[in-house]
Amino acid sequence: MPTIDAAVWEKVDSFLSEHHIDRHERIGVAFSGGSDSLALLLALAQLYEPHRLHVMYVQHHLRPDSELEAETALNRENCRKLGVVLHVLDLGKGSVVQASASRKGGIEEAARHLRYEALYTECSRAGISCLATAHNADDRLETLLMRLFQGASIAALEGVRVLRTIDECNLTLIRPVLGCTHEELSNFVKQHDMVWSEDSSNSEDAYLRNTIRHTITPAILSVFGGAYEAVALMTKRFGETGHLLDSLVENCLKAVTFSADRIVFSRSWFNSLSPALRDLVLFRIVSYHDEANRIKNSFIQRLRLALEMHRGDDGWILESGIRRLQVNRDVCSYYVMRGSDWQFCLALANPGEPQTLELGNNVLFSIRLYEEHPADPTLLALDESMLQGAVLRSVQPCDEIALEGGTVKVTKLLSSYKIPKHLHSSVPVLADRSGIVAVFARLHGGRDRLAKRFKAPLARRLTNIYSSTIRNHCSEIE
Structure with a gap:
């Protein structure tokens, strides 16, 4: 039975091979400094030469300055230990709140929109065609639950995709640790004697995802031991059904x-x-x-x-x-x-x-x-x-x-x-x-x-x- 270290590394290695990700090309890494993204960076640092990793940290300015300064310093130190350069993408103070008011989708939605916009822009500037994010099995479960009870479409229930093409940026978005749980990734970081940063807002139930993470997910996992595997299968089926429906809709729209x-x-x-x-x-x-x-x-x-x-x-x-x-x-x-x-x-x-x-x-x-x-x-x-x-x-x-x-x-x-x-x-x-x-x-x-x-x-x-x-x-x- 492989150790946690080997299990995470092997899953990332298999993912890159299965999806034909060229390890001789530069790859972008979305890095928040948390345990999940640090685990992703650790695994990629074992599989890529350091100069091929373009690590990006997005500064949203949603937390106290003192906390953000400490987090940025820790992120720089962790990147230094791994021999990679950290690129800080600063959104500017008040930008998320302003975007939330104009988009009418809440702080979480606005932060996500601006974060990806900044990441895509930086990848385009740096000539990077592949961006890795640290979405994991817990994220997939939480996303499915949110969309299910928000009455989302069949296609939307696919949730976090393993791989997605962003046509307007000529960019491929990949999730190499989607098959790993948050616990596995945290233990992987601990085995390397590294310290991750903790976002204080992660403990606040004011955000919907946090509420699900702290109250609903533990209850599901206590009853359904195979929940992660079942969700992976369900989202795959939802995605396949969604693609079928999309093709049927495309044919219907010929009458419009x-x-x-x-x-x-x-x-x-x-x-x-x-x-x-x-x-x-x-x-x-x-x-x-x-x-x-x-x-x-x-x-x-x-x-x-x-x-x-x-x-x-x-x-x-x-x-x-x-x-x-x-x-x-x-x-x-x-x-x-x-x-x-x-x-x-x-x-x-x-x-x-x-x-x-x-x-x-x-x-x-x-x-x-x-x-x-x-x-x-x-x-x-x-x-x-x-x-x-x-x-x-x-x-x-x-x-x-x-x-x-x-x-x-x-x-x-x-x-x-x-x-x-x-x-x-x-x-x-x-x-x-x-x-x-x-x-x-x-x-x-x-x-x-x-x-x-x-x-x-x-x-x-x-x-x-x-x-x-x-x-x-x-x-x-x-």
Whole structure:
């Protein structure tokens, strides 16, 4: 039976051989100074010439300066003992907190994002094409548990991959000690009479991974002795299934039209897909224009439920922050609103049917029966039978409306009501084949105006009241 020293060394040696990692090329090593990364560095130092190891330590500035100074000094000393140079990558004070606020993913997520960004940049600068990290069997177990109870996709349940290609950096990310437990790695370091640094935040349960590590993992291991091996097998199967689903999704997306400003697909086509593929298809659609931001599963579920459950031919809109899905009968358009470029256009298949439509940006449009509501001179009443091919849309620069006092440009009308230009696109207009029927400016302090040809006595009968309002609470931000 091999000693711990031999077992860890042999696992790393076998990993490099199995994955054809060239030991004559320089390799990057992500080094935190903890027991896991020190064990990885120790093993690699036995397998590589020292000048081929490019060791990188990322400084996040999330702990007291005194602790960080001591840690950096110890890391330099350990690297000196192994004959390698330590490269310190300083993120700068406050950078993680700032990134957390902008990315809305928490301190852990922001630190991880900036850490890998710094590592990738340094590898690119140094001409390194392979980066080793010290993820181990405990990390794989913890990641699976987190993702499982966060409702992650099948592909995400693969968790920590043995090997991953970062195309944009021409870099391969490898995990040589993924088959070793944290305990094995710690004992490996002890056998070499070396001291690792302890991150004080590792003992704080404020971070989710630490809570799992200190409370859940020990309970699992006490009941299931073969948990590490089972998790390795499960994540491998999840990965294989995820790759299969990805290939099926890629084939499905041939029916989707991707363009620079929006993505268009058929609602009936979407609902004909296997339920197992719908979330994945929606995620690919949503992330196409929004790769920089985290896509929450709750938003994907809202989209899916709306597409599956909504009935009727009239158009509708679902939005969350700057993301919007607009549906006109069977045609679905998904896009991300940029600045003041907010636009909408909904066909009214049944302009006489009482309904409330969500236009986005908290703007609601209501159609009510004239006979069921008391007369209000500020609201517009008209004969819906006079409408031919009615649509409800945002204002366009060339729009004109024929009022009793003459024809006027809609944008000029809105300016006369002192409605700011950046709000013009959120003012609904009702149009049909004859032109602009009505302008609904009351929601921004103006007046709702009706084209003269739709006013009594030209209108045969008044059937409906049309109005627009702003919802008095913010739309959900994912």
